[in-house]
Amino acid sequence: MVDTIKASDLTGGCLCGAIRYRCSGEPDSMGLCQCNRCQRQSGSSFLIAVVYTRAAVAFEQGELFSYVAQDDEGATLTRHFCGACGSPIMITLDRYPEIRSIMGGSVDDKSRLKPTFSLWCSTSQPWLSLPVRIQQHSAYPDGLIA
Ligand SMILES: [Zn+2]
Numbered sequence: 001m002v003d004t005i006k007a008s009d010l011t012g013g014c015l016c017g018a019i020r021y022r023c024s025g026e027p028d029s030m031g032l033c034q035c036n037r038c039q040r041q042s043g044s045s046f047l048i049a050v051v052y053t054r055a056a057v058a059f060e061q062g063e064l065f066s067y068v069a070q071d072d073e074g075a076t077l078t079r080h081f082c083g084a085c086g087s088p089i090m091i092t093l094d095r096y097p098e099i100r101s102i103m104g105g106s107v108d109d110k111s112r113l114k115p116t117f118s119l120w121c122s123t124s125q126p127w128l129s130l131p132v133r134i135q136q137h138s139a140y141p142d143g144l145i146a
Pocket residue numbers: 014015016017018019082083084085086087
């Protein structure tokens with residue numbers, strides 16, 4: 001089967017170019033996470049999660065390395081990254097196996113990034129204030145996926 005490439009597809013990859021991916025259509029949701037783990041892994045103040053269903057995400061090039069860890073509630077999540085340059089590319093969650101969280105910094109067209117909420121604002125860096133249009137949660141409420 002040959003997939004049709006559409007303008008609405010979201011493409012991206014890692015810093016060194018080894019990893020390339022394509023996501024079909026618009027994402028299901030887009031949010032930020034300011035938890036300490038995401039700050040540590042991103043090396044920044046938050047990460048951007050662009051959420052797609054598993055079937056919408058295709059890796060076209062390269063091989064992802066992964067780091068499996070548990071959060072404070074004991075939920076297992078896996079952080080996937082480029083083994084050559086270390087760029088974070090994707091998070092997968094054991095409790096939501098049908099979704100893929102693509103890291104916003106790896107997206108080619110940053111104008112497509114429109115986060116609507118943030119998790120873990122309780123541990124945000126003190127200098128950072130988000131625009132009011134981004135819904136802010138102190139922790140990780142049930143029902144949200146990022
Ligand atoms: Zn790379």
